[in-house]
Amino acid sequence: MAQTTIPDKSVEKLTRGEGSADLGVTPGVDRAEKLADLGGTTMRLNGCAASAYAALFADVDVITAYPIRPYTAIMMNLAQFIADGLLDAEYLHADGEHAQISAALGAGSCGARAFTGSSGVGVTYAFEVYSPAAGARVPIQMAIADRTLDPPGDFGSEHTDALCTRDMGWLMGWAATPQEVFDKHLLGYAIGEDPRLLLPQMICQDGYFVSHISGDVELPSVEQVERFLPPYKLPFALDPKKPVSHGPQIHPEQGPPLQLERARSMEIALDIIREKTDEFSDVFGRTYPHFVEEFMLEDAEVVFVIQGGHAVTCQATVKRLRERGIKAGMARLLWFRPFPTEDLQKALSKAKVVGVVETNLGLGGASYGGILSLDITTALYHSPHNRPLVTSFMAGMGGETIPINEFSWMADKMVEAMERGAVEKASHWVGFEE
Amino acid sequence: MSQEVVRQHLPLFEEQGRSATVPDEVGRNLHYLPDMPKEDPYQAGHRTCAGCGPAIQYRWVLKAAGQNTVVAGPTGCMYVANATYMSTPYTVPWAHTQIASGGSFTSGMAAAYESMIRKGKYKGEYPNILVMAGDGSAADIGIGAISGALYRNHDALFICYDNECYANTGIQTSPTTPYGGSTTFTPPGKVIPEGKKLPPKNLAKMMSEGHPNCYVATTTVGYTIDLMNKTRKGLNHRGAAFLHCYTPCQKGWVYQTPMTVELGRRVVESGLFPVWEYDPEERKYEYFIPPEQRPVVDYLAMQGRFGHLHPEHVALLQVAANRNWEDMGADVPKRLRELEDPEAHKHLKEEEYSLPVNRGIGA
Numbered sequence: 001m002a003q004t005t006i007p008d009k010s011v012e013k014l015t016r017g018e019g020s021a022d023l024g025v026t027p028g029v030d031r032a033e034k035l036a037d038l039g040g041t042t043m044r045l046n047g048c049a050a051s052a053y054a055a056l057f058a059d060v061d062v063i064t065a066y067p068i069r070p071y072t073a074i075m076m077n078l079a080q081f082i083a084d085g086l087l088d089a090e091y092l093h094a095d096g097e098h099a100q101i102s103a104a105l106g107a108g109s110c111g112a113r114a115f116t117g118s119s120g121v122g123v124t125y126a127f128e129v130y131s132p133a134a135g136a137r138v139p140i141q142m143a144i145a146d147r148t149l150d151p152p153g154d155f156g157s158e159h160t161d162a163l164c165t166r167d168m169g170w171l172m173g174w175a176a177t178p179q180e181v182f183d184k185h186l187l188g189y190a191i192g193e194d195p196r197l198l199l200p201q202m203i204c205q206d207g208y209f210v211s212h213i214s215g216d217v218e219l220p221s222v223e224q225v226e227r228f229l230p231p232y233k234l235p236f237a238l239d240p241k242k243p244v245s246h247g248p249q250i251h252p253e254q255g256p257p258l259q260l261e262r263a264r265s266m267e268i269a270l271d272i273i274r275e276k277t278d279e280f281s282d283v284f285g286r287t288y289p290h291f292v293e294e295f296m297l298e299d300a301e302v303v304f305v306i307q308g309g310h311a312v313t314c315q316a317t318v319k320r321l322r323e324r325g326i327k328a329g330m331a332r333l334l335w336f337r338p339f340p341t342e343d344l345q346k347a348l349s350k351a352k353v354v355g356v357v358e359t360n361l362g363l364g365g366a367s368y369g370g371i372l373s374l375d376i377t378t379a380l381y382h383s384p385h386n387r388p389l390v391t392s393f394m395a396g397m398g399g400e401t402i403p404i405n406e407f408s409w410m411a412d413k414m415v416e417a418m419e420r421g422a423v424e425k426a427s428h429w430v431g432f433e434e
Numbered sequence: 435m436s437q438e439v440v441r442q443h444l445p446l447f448e449e450q451g452r453s454a455t456v457p458d459e460v461g462r463n464l465h466y467l468p469d470m471p472k473e474d475p476y477q478a479g480h481r482t483c484a485g486c487g488p489a490i491q492y493r494w495v496l497k498a499a500g501q502n503t504v505v506a507g508p509t510g511c512m513y514v515a516n517a518t519y520m521s522t523p524y525t526v527p528w529a530h531t532q533i534a535s536g537g538s539f540t541s542g543m544a545a546a547y548e549s550m551i552r553k554g555k556y557k558g559e560y561p562n563i564l565v566m567a568g569d570g571s572a573a574d575i576g577i578g579a580i581s582g583a584l585y586r587n588h589d590a591l592f593i594c595y596d597n598e599c600y601a602n603t604g605i606q607t608s609p610t611t612p613y614g615g616s617t618t619f620t621p622p623g624k625v626i627p628e629g630k631k632l633p634p635k636n637l638a639k640m641m642s643e644g645h646p647n648c649y650v651a652t653t654t655v656g657y658t659i660d661l662m663n664k665t666r667k668g669l670n671h672r673g674a675a676f677l678h679c680y681t682p683c684q685k686g687w688v689y690q691t692p693m694t695v696e697l698g699r700r701v702v703e704s705g706l707f708p709v710w711e712y713d714p715e716e717r718k719y720e721y722f723i724p725p726e727q728r729p730v731v732d733y734l735a736m737q738g739r740f741g742h743l744h745p746e747h748v749a750l751l752q753v754a755a756n757r758n759w760e761d762m763g764a765d766v767p768k769r770l771r772e773l774e775d776p777e778a779h780k781h782l783k784e785e786e787y788s789l790p791v792n793r794g795i796g797a
């Protein structure tokens with residue numbers, strides 16, 4: 001299998017089974033000792049390896065795997081950790097993604113910390129299981145490295161795979177760098193497993209742009225992780241000592257209160273995400289905004305709203321636009337579910353034109369473009385602050401890169417709209433228009 | 435630092451001379467069962483139909499498994515009729531799974547307990563882990579997940595309760611519906627007089643041949659002790675086990691309500707549902723040859739779902755039954771051979787309703 005991994009010593013060695021010697025791992029040696037050696041070190045890891053290391057530090061109990069590129073490398077790394085004795089977990093080779101997520105749900109329902117993941121059509125193959133998992137309030141975690149849905153059979157990153165499950169009740173957010181990937185996995189477990197919440201999480205990263213490009217990742221100490229992430233305890237686990245029934249049938253009149261409770265869980269999640277993000281910063285010393293990363297927004301007139309790895313290029317473009325005298329800025333979404341309506345309204349309160357960068361396909365929607373702008377436009381429509389003009393850009397389709405000149409083109413469109421006082425249209429296809 | 439995973443071992447019930455495997459004249463009408471556990475993890479209060487075969491099976495299986503058990507139930511009639519919000523019949527932990535997830539969800543449960551006990555995160559013996567999936571789930575939409583689970587050899591018992599149709603959704607054909615069975619997807623008519631035209635899948639043989647390291651067995655609700663012992667053997671087996679249990683559906687098959695258990699014996703005696711056990715160590719099948727071998731008509735004529743069959747259809751079913759006898763290594767009596775001829779049959783609706791003569795109630 002051709003790996004597109006950027007040469008990366010540590011990961012390469014691990015995936016080739018040479019990790020044992022390299023990490024000083026001897027089977028049977030106390031796992032804590034091995035992890036202690038890793039703690040506090042900085043490794044060059046790609047996004048997939050960062051995910052695997054996060055699962056290692058989270059001491060997951062059950063891993064369910066099924067191969068599909070590009071997320072597979074996460075599971076390859078974890079398989080090696082187990083083979084080397086670095087991680088003690090059941091590694092379940094599922095017979096498809098539906099079975100894979102179902103098995104993770106079964107494990108999580110019994111009180112085991114379960115880790116799974118997928119990409120592209122693998123994510124959609126398991127679709128049926130997302131709502132039952134969230135409705136069961138079983139906080140399993142799924143790592144997603146985005147891949148375009150078929151057709152046409154494409155490895156590149158588009159966020160459509162995860163985004164089409166956005167209304168199933170999972171927490172969902174994108175990381176832009178391997179370090180953020182690592183951190184978000186721990187943060188995801190801490191948020192999802194909070195007994196006030198109990199929701200499954202999709203921790204997403206762009207395929208290849210993040211999953212297969214290396215960056216420095218600072219690994220925490222075991223003590224830090226234990227402080228931040230207490231052992232998983234499901235209050236209603238399937239345990240013969242305390243029998244419970246999960247998922248019985250209801251009568252229609254019992255539906256409204258149960259659905260209301262599920263809807264409210266997303267509102268509760270907003271507060272818990274804030275709380276845990278602050279706690280994360282206290283414990284690990286790395287600080288993330290709760291929901292929206294604001295870049296040069298103080299006086300920005302034209303603002304990109306974006307999520308995922310393309311934000312790195314977007315930031316570079318914003319700096320260049322500033323040199324050209326264009327007051328540009330960027331708001332990056334760290335979580336898409338629950339949608340940070342208030343935080344985004346506030347972040348965009350001074351913007352004149354907002355341009356949503358869609359790296360997803362939302363066929364036939366209200367904007368005839370992508371998915372993100374639908375939520376963002378709704379949030380802004382109800383904004384108690386200033387209501388900016390909104391347009392959106394279909395860019396990076398099929399996993400194509402979005403170069404600086406394309407971001408600049410988008411900025412020009414936003415400047416035109418600002419001068420005109422109206423947007424040309426709700427959605428532009430970048431590269432196909434003047 | 436790894437903890438030992440302690441597994442349960444359940445003793446088998448005394449069977450000899452006590453079960454219903456003896457001929458009529460010896461006293462099949464005796465109500466005679468060995469001492470059984472008092473506990474019933476499948477309690478009264480569910481909403482299954484009168485005479486429900488799967489409900490009988492659920493009760494015996496969970497009685498055999500006992501209280502230290504975790505159960506999964508994919509969507510099917512035994513999901514819908516049993517567990518209702520704030521009122522379920524289970525005194526053991528139970529979880530609904532999606533209809534295709536019986537094998538996979540249960541795999542996850544087994545993996546969870548292996549991992550949690552080994553890592554010291556769960557204190558206690560490894561529980562019995564089992565799933566009871568209908569034939570739609572086990573033989574159709576979820577067959578891949580069960581095959582995956584058997585291949586991975588999780589220490590769990592995967593049961594198919596087979597009522598030979600999608601009963602929950604209104605009696606549609608499933609891969610185990612017999613040839614000639616009338617269902618709402620295979621109604622008989624002028625052009626298709628027999629109703630269902632296809633012979634059924636051999637689910638249990640697929641499982642034993644395809645997963646030769648697993649304990650695989652078949653049984654019916656006609657043989658209580660056999661069912662309970664095979665449940666225990668499956669649970670005691672270190673690794674994955676598969677049990678295929680024939681469970682009549684009164685609503686779907688249209689028969690007299692008290693005849694569920696009787697059907698469970700007649701299907702075996704007519705050669706239409708071979709009862710056997712596969713030993714993965716010896717790689718051998720042990721077939722149960724019942725003391726009575728009956729014409730298929732004795733079985734078919736009890737059920738409304740076959741009432742439309744013509745002589746040639748009944749003869750085809752007798753051919754299928756005789757093939758089963760041959761596969762089991764049993765002699766096929768001459769009178770059963772003669773019944774392979776359509777001339778030997780009437781339209782099934784003209785057959786006398788074949789009620790059992792002088793039979794007692796219950797097992």
